[in-house]
Amino acid sequence: xxxxxxxxxxxxxxxxxxxxxxxxxxxxxxxxxxxxxxxxxxxxxxxxxxxxxxxxxxxxxxxxxxxxxxxxxxxxxxxxxxxxxxxxxxxxxxxxxxxxxxxxxxxxxxxxxxxxxxxxxxxxxxxxxxxxxxxxxxxxxxxxxxxxxxxxxxxxxxxxxxxxxxxxxxxxxxxxxxxxxxxxxxxxxxxxxxxxxxxxxxxxxxxxxxxxxxxxxxxxxxxxxxxxxxxxxxxxxxxxxxxxxxxxxxxxxxxxxxxxxxxxxxxxxxxxxxxxxxxxxxxxxxxxxxxxxxxxxxxxxxxxxxxxxxxxxxxxxxxxxxxxxxxxxxxxxxxxxxxxxxxxxxxxxxxxxxxxxxxxxxxxxxxxxxxxxxxxxxxxxxxxxxxxxxxxxxxxxxxxxxxxxxxxxxxxxxxxxxxxxxxxxxxxxxxxxxxxxxxxxxxxxxxxxxxxxxxxxxxxxxxxxxxxxxxxxxxxxxxxxxxxxxxxxxxxxxxxxxxxxxxxxxxxxxxxxxxxxxxxxxxxxxxxxxxxxxxxxxxxxxxxxxxxxxxxxxxxxxxxxxxxxxxxxxxxxxxxxxxxxxxxxxxxxxxxxxxxx
Numbered sequence: 072x073x074x075x076x077x078x079x080x081x082x083x084x085x086x087x088x089x090x091x092x093x094x095x096x097x098x099x100x101x102x103x104x105x106x107x108x109x110x111x112x113x114x115x116x117x118x119x120x121x122x123x124x125x126x127x128x129x130x131x132x133x134x135x136x137x138x139x140x141x142x143x144x145x146x147x148x149x150x151x152x153x154x155x156x157x158x159x160x161x162x163x164x165x166x167x168x169x170x171x172x173x174x175x176x177x178x179x180x181x182x183x184x185x186x187x188x189x190x191x192x193x194x195x196x197x198x199x200x201x202x203x204x205x206x207x208x209x210x211x212x213x214x215x216x217x218x219x220x221x222x223x224x225x226x227x228x229x230x231x232x233x234x235x236x237x238x239x240x241x242x243x244x245x246x247x248x249x250x251x252x253x254x255x256x257x258x259x260x261x262x263x264x265x266x267x268x269x270x271x272x273x274x275x276x277x278x279x280x281x282x283x284x285x286x287x288x289x290x291x292x293x294x295x296x297x298x299x300x301x302x303x304x305x306x307x308x309x310x311x312x313x314x315x316x317x318x319x320x321x322x323x324x325x326x327x328x329x330x331x332x333x334x335x336x337x338x339x340x341x342x343x344x345x346x347x348x349x350x351x352x353x354x355x356x357x358x359x360x361x362x363x364x365x366x367x368x369x370x371x372x373x374x375x376x377x378x379x380x381x382x383x384x385x386x387x388x389x390x391x392x393x394x395x396x397x398x399x400x401x402x403x404x405x406x407x408x409x410x411x412x413x414x415x416x417x418x419x420x421x422x423x424x425x426x427x428x429x430x431x432x433x434x435x436x437x438x439x440x441x442x443x444x445x446x447x448x449x450x451x452x453x454x455x456x457x458x459x460x461x462x463x464x465x466x467x468x469x470x471x472x473x474x475x476x477x478x479x480x481x482x483x484x485x486x487x488x489x490x491x492x493x494x495x496x497x498x499x500x501x502x503x504x505x506x507x508x509x510x511x512x513x514x515x516x517x518x519x520x521x522x523x524x525x526x527x528x529x530x531x532x533x534x535x536x537x538x539x540x541x542x543x544x545x546x547x548x549x550x551x552x553x554x555x556x557x558x559x560x561x562x563x564x565x566x567x568x569x570x571x572x573x574x575x576x577x578x579x580x581x582x583x584x585x586x587x588x589x590x591x592x593x594x595x596x597x598x599x600x601x602x603x604x605x606x607x608x609x610x611x612x613x614x615x616x617x618x619x620x621x622x623x624x625x626x627x628x629x630x631x632x633x634x635x636x637x638x639x640x641x642x643x644x645x646x647x648x649x650x651x652x653x654x655x656x657x658x659x660x661x662x663x664x665x666x667x668x
Contacts, residue, residue: 075516079210082512083198086217087191089505093227094168094179094484098414098463100139101229103127104185105178107137107144108151116324124174129335131325136332141320142272143185143231150184168484169494176489182229189237190217190226196237196244197426201433203247204381207518208433211447214513216429218506219450220368221417224462231273232422238269239279240426246283247389250290254298256305259287263306267313274333274344278403279423280310282395289388347406354405356554357418361467361545361578362411364418367457369537370432370450373443377431380438393427400424409561411554414463416454440522441530441594448593449537449586455506456582459483459499466558466566467551468574474581475573521601522594530594538587541579551578 073081095101106121106128122128122135129138137144154160154177163176194213202209216222225232242262249258266283269276287306288299318328325332333344341347358365365371382390404410404420412419436443457464460476460483476482480495488498522530545551558566565571 073515075207075210078512078516079198079213082210082214082509082516083191083194083217085505085509085512086194086214087187089218089502089509090187090190090223090226091183092486092501092505093458094175094486094489095224095228095462096170096483097175098228099126100413101178101182102174103137103139104143104147104229104231105174105181107139107141108147108181110137111141111144111148112151112155116320129332131332131335136324136335138332138336140231140272140274140331140333141317142268142270143229143234145316145320146234146272147181147185151181154180166489168486168488170484175484178229182227185229186226186233189234190222193222193233193237193240193426196240197430200240200244200247201430204384204386204430205433205437207516208436210516211436211513212430212433214509215370215432215447215450216426218509219370219447219454220425220429221364221415221419221422221454222425223454224416224458225419225422227458228462230419232419235269235273235276236423236426238265238272239276239283239423242266242269242280242283243286243392243427246286250286250388254290254293254302256301259302259305260309262287263309263311264313265309266306267310268316269313270310271314271317274331275400275403275420276423278399279396282392282399285395286388286392341408345408346403347408349402349406351405352553353410353557354401356467356550356557357401357404357410357421359540359545360550360554361470361541362415362417362464362554363545363550364421366541366545366579367417367453368450369533369541370443370446371425371428373435373439373446374428374430374432376439377433377435378428380434381431384434390431393431396427397424410557414465416457416462416464436517437520439526439529440520440597441526441528442533444522444597445530445534445590445594446537449534449590451510452586452589453582456585459502465563466572466574467545467554468569468576468578469572470582471575471578471580472573474585519600522598527594527598531591534587534590534594537590538583541586542577542583545579546577 102121102125103118106118106124109121110116110118116136117134118125118128118137119135125137127138128135130136159180160177163180167176194217197216198209198213200209201212217226222233222236242265245258245262245265249255249262262283266276266280270280284303284306287302288294290298290302293299293302321330322328336345357363360366378390378393381393400421400423404418407420410418410420432443432447436447456477457470457473460473460481461469462483464470464472482494482496482499484494485498485501487501488494492498555566569575
């Protein structure tokens, strides 16, 4: 029998399978990680013999090194060895997916361990954390994160972003469990270990580590000198262990414990590793231009609203942690010399913020189902089209190619393409099959709620507002122009050449029509299902959701409970959700562009 929990697990697994069948095309960032992995497998740190394979490299004392942090390469190294034992290279030679770029298939196989698996585990954690605060809505939240944000494309490519995002959110999950249970230096030590290794894999995760340090000290019953020392000491000790691989790599490669290959990139030598003062103008491009985070994934706006609901329930430490991480990353990214990091479907350096901003979507889905469902559908359709066509766009106006490729049925290769089914609909169907199944399973795992007429209207308004903004505002307000100026300033003087990049003045015009239609269709289906459930034999209609009912079940106020008191925490959660029989505590918790640098 398919229980809600099994459906939730199936939904998350199907997202993982959807990522596992994609063979994304060549990029310098991926080959740089791949080259470093091969070098380490040969007991070397230089990539001299692979130098022509990537542009993400640095020169140091006559040798060529990967510009990437070593953590991801070290993590995938055992799996790479295992692939060698089973003769995976012979498979890659016999099953070549177009466009037949050397190494793509091997990078794909390594990525099953390096990005697909961490992406899957990240969704599991988001599911459990969301269930902790809004029971029944965790699966939908996890699937929205996995299919409706840039977590989707980067779970299919050998970048370090999803791996370090998983480690950062795992640290938060461990701290959350410890905060709501008995004091446990062991859990905090493991959280520190995760954050330390995240820094060894992607240096900017240091910002997340700092914010989580403040969350660490939010436990009231440990705010005394000895308690603070124990908690902070365990976290710091774990973090120091986590950065040992980075220190050893630096010493072995550069004969210095602290020298980073990243510092040898010429543009990184200005400011603090290429980071200057934060810029509101650049921040607006990161969020709102044609590659902007909120433009392509508007459901994250509901995550921000859910964070406010979380704060009002009394979970102030968690809400402030979300806000702190988002502000830190947006500030640092807006001061970086290449904000989008070169070719990317969106602001990839903001990837770490996504699970923190996503899990409160569960609260918004319960309280405001109309706009949340509509914006979730828009986000999933937009990100899916971008991912299966051309995710690594280098310019804001180049996003027009997504619908062009879609109209020509020209997609990224998949495992089916490696077996001769091409790059059309015959090749992309495995991804669409698994992704579609994930959406259906998540819908089945989520409580069915009646959507009131008022809430339906709010959903339609959300679709219309997004469509108008995405189609017109980036150009009319000059947001795209500001984004292109950043690229021009980074050294690419072709940034404003529309013809060269096959760009368009209003690049998202057609995409917004497709995504808006999907949003309205999802809203209609949700409304019909709610009405059907209302009148189905043997069922009673749940209370209608409405903005005018602030004291509805989804927005019931949760007062601050003393950390360390699991009973009070569970009572608070029960007040904010539909009544459910008590259960044992789960072991998982509560109920042509510039090179990327």
